[in-house]
Amino acid sequence: MRTTEGTGARQSTLRSSNLALVLRTVCAADGPLSRADVAVRTGTTRATAARLVDELVAGGLLDEGERLAPPRRGRPATPLLPGARIGALGLQVDAGLLAARLLDLRGRVVAERVEEDDLVGSDPARTLARLGALATDLLAGPAGELRLAGAGLALPGLVDVERHLLLRAPNLGWSDVDAVGLLAAHLPDGLRPVPGNEADLAARTVAETAPGRPGPMRDFLYLSGQIGIGGAAVVGGQVMTGSAGWAGEVGHVCVDPDGPPCRCGSTGCLEQYAGRHALLAAAGLPLDTAPAEVVARASAGDADVRRALDAAARALGVALAGVVNVLDLPAVVLGGHLAALAGPLRPPLEELLGRRVLSARWRRPVVAAVTGPPAAGATGAALRALGDVLADPVRRLG
Amino acid sequence: MRTTEGTGARQSTLRSSNLALVLRTVCAADGPLSRADVAVRTGTTRATAARLVDELVAGGLLDEGERLAPPRRGRPATPLLPGARIGALGLQVDAGLLAARLLDLRGRVVAERVEEDDLVGSDPARTLARLGALATDLLAGPAGELRLAGAGLALPGLVDVERHLLLRAPNLGWSDVDAVGLLAAHLPDGLRPVPGNEADLAARTVAETAPGRPGPMRDFLYLSGQIGIGGAAVVGGQVMTGSAGWAGEVGHVCVDPDGPPCRCGSTGCLEQYAGRHALLAAAGLPLDTAPAEVVARASAGDADVRRALDAAARALGVALAGVVNVLDLPAVVLGGHLAALAGPLRPPLEELLGRRVLSARWRRPVVAAVTGPPAAGATGAALRALGDVLADPVRRLG
DNA sequence: GCTTTATGTTCTACGGAAGAACAAAACCCG
DNA sequence: CGGGTTTTGTTCTTCCGTAGAACATAAAGC
Numbered sequence: 017m018r019t020t021e022g023t024g025a026r027q028s029t030l031r032s033s034n035l036a037l038v039l040r041t042v043c044a045a046d047g048p049l050s051r052a053d054v055a056v057r058t059g060t061t062r063a064t065a066a067r068l069v070d071e072l073v074a075g076g077l078l079d080e081g082e083r084l085a086p087p088r089r090g091r092p093a094t095p096l097l098p099g100a101r102i103g104a105l106g107l108q109v110d111a112g113l114l115a116a117r118l119l120d121l122r123g124r125v126v127a128e129r130v131e132e133d134d135l136v137g138s139d140p141a142r143t144l145a146r147l148g149a150l151a152t153d154l155l156a157g158p159a160g161e162l163r164l165a166g167a168g169l170a171l172p173g174l175v176d177v178e179r180h181l182l183l184r185a186p187n188l189g190w191s192d193v194d195a196v197g198l199l200a201a202h203l204p205d206g207l208r209p210v211p212g213n214e215a216d217l218a219a220r221t222v223a224e225t226a227p228g229r230p231g232p233m234r235d236f237l238y239l240s241g242q243i244g245i246g247g248a249a250v251v252g253g254q255v256m257t258g259s260a261g262w263a264g265e266v267g268h269v270c271v272d273p274d275g276p277p278c279r280c281g282s283t284g285c286l287e288q289y290a291g292r293h294a295l296l297a298a299a300g301l302p303l304d305t306a307p308a309e310v311v312a313r314a315s316a317g318d319a320d321v322r323r324a325l326d327a328a329a330r331a332l333g334v335a336l337a338g339v340v341n342v343l344d345l346p347a348v349v350l351g352g353h354l355a356a357l358a359g360p361l362r363p364p365l366e367e368l369l370g371r372r373v374l375s376a377r378w379r380r381p382v383v384a385a386v387t388g389p390p391a392a393g394a395t396g397a398a399l400r401a402l403g404d405v406l407a408d409p410v411r412r413l414g
Numbered sequence: 415m416r417t418t419e420g421t422g423a424r425q426s427t428l429r430s431s432n433l434a435l436v437l438r439t440v441c442a443a444d445g446p447l448s449r450a451d452v453a454v455r456t457g458t459t460r461a462t463a464a465r466l467v468d469e470l471v472a473g474g475l476l477d478e479g480e481r482l483a484p485p486r487r488g489r490p491a492t493p494l495l496p497g498a499r500i501g502a503l504g505l506q507v508d509a510g511l512l513a514a515r516l517l518d519l520r521g522r523v524v525a526e527r528v529e530e531d532d533l534v535g536s537d538p539a540r541t542l543a544r545l546g547a548l549a550t551d552l553l554a555g556p557a558g559e560l561r562l563a564g565a566g567l568a569l570p571g572l573v574d575v576e577r578h579l580l581l582r583a584p585n586l587g588w589s590d591v592d593a594v595g596l597l598a599a600h601l602p603d604g605l606r607p608v609p610g611n612e613a614d615l616a617a618r619t620v621a622e623t624a625p626g627r628p629g630p631m632r633d634f635l636y637l638s639g640q641i642g643i644g645g646a647a648v649v650g651g652q653v654m655t656g657s658a659g660w661a662g663e664v665g666h667v668c669v670d671p672d673g674p675p676c677r678c679g680s681t682g683c684l685e686q687y688a689g690r691h692a693l694l695a696a697a698g699l700p701l702d703t704a705p706a707e708v709v710a711r712a713s714a715g716d717a718d719v720r721r722a723l724d725a726a727a728r729a730l731g732v733a734l735a736g737v738v739n740v741l742d743l744p745a746v747v748l749g750g751h752l753a754a755l756a757g758p759l760r761p762p763l764e765e766l767l768g769r770r771v772l773s774a775r776w777r778r779p780v781v782a783a784v785t786g787p788p789a790a791g792a793t794g795a796a797l798r799a800l801g802d803v804l805a806d807p808v809r810r811l812g
Numbered sequence: 813g814c815t816t817t818a819t820g821t822t823c824t825a826c827g828g829a830a831g832a833a834c835a836a837a838a839c840c841c842g
Numbered sequence: 843c844g845g846g847t848t849t850t851g852t853t854c855t856t857c858c859g860t861a862g863a864a865c866a867t868a869a870a871g872c
Contacts, residue, residue, distance in 0.1 A: 022438070024458035025431045026860055027827045033423045034829085040420070052850055060422035064829055066851060090849025091837040174773060183776060235657040249740065251657065258742025259633040259649065262773040269736035270770065272671060273728070282735070282770040330671070337680070338667035338733070339740050342647065344656025372668060372680040375572060375660040378581060424829055425858045432860085450819055462860055464820060488818025489868040 031068075032410040034060070038068045039077055039409050043098050043121070043228030048081055050093030069096060075413040076101055076163065077121070077405070098122045098227065102405060102412070103162035105155070106217075106398030107147055107199070107209055108170040108391045111136050111187040111243050114143070115391035116151040118162065119398040121405070123226025126162065129154050130391055136243075137189045141198050148202025155204060165405045165412065167209035168397025170217045171195060172242055177261030180211055186279050187243040210400065215239075215246030215264055215351075216255050217396025222349055222386055223250045227402040233384070236347040237339055239266060239332075240392075241354030244287045249343050267291065269335040289331030292353050299324035307356030314360050325360045332361065333368025340373050340381055350385040351392065358385035429466075430808040432458070436466045437475055437807050441496050441519070441626030446479055448491030467494060473811040474499055474561065475519070475803070496520045496625065500803060500810070501560035504615075504796030505549055505597070505607055506568040506789045507541060509534050509585040509641050513789035514549040516560065517796040519803070521624025524560065527552050528789055534641075535587045539596050546600020553602060563803045563810065565607035566795025568615045569593060570640055575659030578609055584677055585641040608799065613637075613644030613662055613749075614653050615794025620747055620784055621648045625800035631782070634745040635737055637664060637730075638790075639752030642685045647741050665689065667733040687729030690751050697722035705754030712758050723758045730759065731766025738771050738779055748783040749790065756783035 041057050042049055049057070055065035072078040073096075081095035098121035108115040112135070117128040129150045135143055155164075173185030182193045200208045219238035225231045234253045240246040247266030249256045256263050267287040268280050275284025288294050296303050299310065299321040313321040336348055348369070350358050362383050369381040389395075405412055439455050440447055447455070453463035470476040471494075479493035496519035506513040510533070515526040527548045533541055553562075571583030580591040598606045617636035623629045632651040638644040645664030647654045654661050665685040666678050673682025686692050694701050697708065697719040711719045734746055746767070748756050760781050767779040787793075803810055 022435055022456075024435060024456040024462065024860085025428050026458075027428070027829095030423050030425070030428055030828065030859095037420055037422060050850070058420075058422040060424075061830055062851065063831080063853080064422065067828090087839095088849080089839045089847070091835095091851070093850060174776075176776070183773075247740070251654070256649070256741070259744060260742055260773070260777065263740060263742035265739040265742075265772045268739050268770075268772045270669075270732045273669070273732050280772050334668045334671050335736070338736055341663040341666050342645070342661060342737050342740070343654070344658055344661035344663075346657060372666075374663045374666045374678050375581075375658070378572075378574070379658065422829085425860095428828095428859060448819070459861055460820070461822080461862080465859090485870090486818080487816070487870045489820070489866095491819060 032408070034058070034064070035068055035072060035409050035413075036407065038065065039072055039098075040228050040406055042078060042096050043226065043406060044230065048095030048097050050095065052093065054096070071413065072099075072409065075409070077409050077412060100124075101161060101163055102165055102402070104165045104398040104401035104405075105151060105167035105207070105209070106170070106394035106396065106401070107151055107167065108214065108394035108397065109135065109143060109147060109188070109195070110170075110172050110214065110391070110393070113391060114147045114150055115394040116147065116154045117391065117394040117398060118154060119227075119395065119402060120162065121165075121227055121402055123229065123399075125395075127154050127157050128394075135188060140188075140190050140193045140195065144195060144198040145202050148199050151203055164207070166401030167203075167207055168217065168400045169195060169199065169209040169211045170214040170391075170393025170397045171211055172214045172246065172393075174262055174265075175211045175213050177212070177257065182211065209397070212397060212400060213246065213248070213257075213261070213264065214242070214393040216248045216257060217394075217400060218246075218351055218392035219248035219250050219255050219264075219349075220396040220399050221388065221392045222351075223253050223255065224399055224403075227399055228406045233347055233349065235345050236349045236384075237266070237336065237343070237345050238264075238349045238351055239336075239354050241290070241292060241350070241352035241357075243293050244291045245354075246352075247339075249339070249345065251343070251345075266335060266339060269338060271331040271334050286331055286335040290328040290354070295324050295328050298327060307353045311357060311359055322360075325357070326364065328357075329361050329364040330368065332365050333372060336365070337369055337372030340369065341375075344375065345381070346379055347382045347384060350383065355385040355387045358383070430806070432456070432462070433466055433470060433807050433811075434805065436463065437470055437496075438626050438804055440476060440494050441624065441804060442628065446493030446495050448493065450491065452494070469811065470497075470807065473807070475807050475810060498522075499559060499561055500563055500800070502563045502796040502799035502803075503549060503553070503565035503605070503607070504568070504792035504794065504799070505545055505565065506612065506792035506795065507533065507545060507586070507593070508568075508570050508612065508789070508791070511789060512541070512545045512548055513792040514545065514552045515789065515792040515796060516552060517625075517793065517800060518560065519563075519625055519800055521627065521797075523793075525552050525555055526792075533586060538586075538588050538591045538593065542593060542596040543600050546597050549601055562605070564799030565601075565605055566615065566798045567593060567597065567607035567609045568612040568789075568791025568795045569609055570612045570644065570791075572660055572663075573609045573611050575610070575655065580609065607795070610795060610798060611644065611646070611655075611659070611662065612640075612791040614646045614655060615792075615798060616644075616749055616790035617646035617648050617653050617662075617747075618794040618797050619786065619790045620749075621651050621653065622797055622801075625797055626804045631745055631747065633743050634747050634782075635664070635734065635741070635743050636747045636749055637734075637752055639688070639690060639748070639750030639755075641691050642689045643752075644750075645737075647737070647743065649741070649743075664733060664737060667736060669729040669732050684729055684733040688726040688752070693722050693726050693755075696725060705751050709755060709757055720758075723755070724762065726755075727759050727762040728766065730763050731770060734763070735767055735770030738767065739773075742773065743779070744777055745780045745782060748781065753783040753785045756781070 245267030272284040278285040643665030670682035676683040
């Protein structure tokens, strides 16, 4: 992808840059802002801020709220909020579910459909047709009011971000699938979702609590525990996708070169110790055991389960310490089934990171867990589409 | 480090942004450009381009060359080049040398001093005083003509980029040293070099052949083989420094959790297999053996040396595959003593990466070697200072 | 010597932000 | 209850930087 030489900035560049700034400022704020607030936060004059806000309001990107009289002196402010009628569709296919979720620019879930099902080894065309029907159904509902800014599709595997193809999704058993094309055929008119890796998109929901609103952590390594282990590095609030979009494959970092073989063709991958299937197999439990059950057995003193958890923690410690050493990240966030196992995993993991991370003496890495609603990838896919609107609001203003 | 909300763009922002664009454009070009070339490449009009160029020429950031009549029709162009009188000082302390190098905005080495010496376990104050004297001497020479834009200092260890302190340099045996303060006392007036990690800065010399001029590779993992192993990930031409500046510690990625203990307190670090001392010890050779000698013995059939090289390649393969899986980098660049060993190391390393990197089926990672002049860190430190000028030329224009 | 071609300069027009003045809508207080 | 205070939002002028067009310049081609 050759990066353009960069083009000269003209007056209109100034305007669009400032429109984006104003929109981002309102989105990033904790509560509604007035035009005067926007002026202060952007460092512009009230005149300029008002002009920009008016333009965004006219385009529906910002809403003026009811001016509820505040207990303050002075003329009451007109509260500004991100436009509630701008929305985006987030879709997700996973080994265990199909999900469609509609978010508005305020980050609220307008509508959603989640269908749990075992999709391992399923037929891509049939599964994607089901997802398309789900999404079409969703859009026919209360979503009719929304202006769709775009759609995204979270996939559990290697996605070619240039050509928009799913190269390989080991957990689904899919290879070289034109997921977008198969899906788009079952979506309204010209809606083509942008595909992305599930872990990358789920990580985005941690970095961003709503479109343009930064979450509590801006630099961390996200781990998405599925059947395997996906991951994403977030630096400065941005998900690192890598030069081809294949970054974050933490699950295949080698923990022990002499370890067990992995589906990927390598040996001793992290996934073979801390992936859900591997962990349950090592613990001698059926593969559909719930994480809570695992934790319960461990605290009840089941030696096999404890040994399996311990091995998983050790493997995670070795692999993540390497990643943290290379990327200098202050935190590791456990998601997916790993979040549910955070109780027993966290203490040994933090201890290992403290020992194996070179800079731990100056800043000890923190391990956190996020347990949000299911199908975080769908939310992230919608956030991504809405992020495009924030990055270039002029395109939406027509 | 709380990132600022971003400030509104005004007319002057436009001007400084375009000045930077014009300067970058001239620096990035292969040969001299005319004002008309600049207009085309920046997408501005000739009028605007000329105005911006004039301003940069007046400030010394661009030079007008002699208009040597080209064999073309039309009015002959005035060739533009990066300002030859803007320079920056790059300094480096390493286990084996002290270096001071002066670069101009065209990327030419104006003057340099390199002193080889064994500095392991040396006294920081004395060593930095020596480097200060070296630099002062250098600046008194033909450099008098140059306007110094800044200085940088490459250090072989963990540098706190916020407080500008050297936290730990294992190869030197230094800990918690105020390298900048100690050095600045022996430099002309208010010159305070900005410290940085040696590998990060050396990687910059690969990403950038001259200030603002992109090198052949824009995404790669750089390995700086010293006594230990430093590293830096370059993404989109930018060196990833991480949230605290501690990124790139590839040398302490774990290759085998049951491996030999490392100085860092961990076990089985890459450094213990592929670091210079570790490799020579494993080969049964004295620690000051030259890399060429190692290669010679290996091709002569010395079994011990071959085994050591093989173990190093295996360790590199395991560790680098992990990094490449996480960062999605298309290439690995060997620098330092590893570059000299590239002959025997490359084939097994590429084979291992092809097997252990998840995306290798779609894009096989490439292994390259760079053998440039010594003390690449000093060059990188100067490039970094000159990069600051490119990023904000208005500050230089007064 | 005239035409052609490309570079560089000059001049006017336009768009967008700054800054100041003004209008609006509340509260506070005598 | 009416004027002062305070904060918000609007209007108007000024300034600045780029666009665009016309023009000047310096070469080669014929």
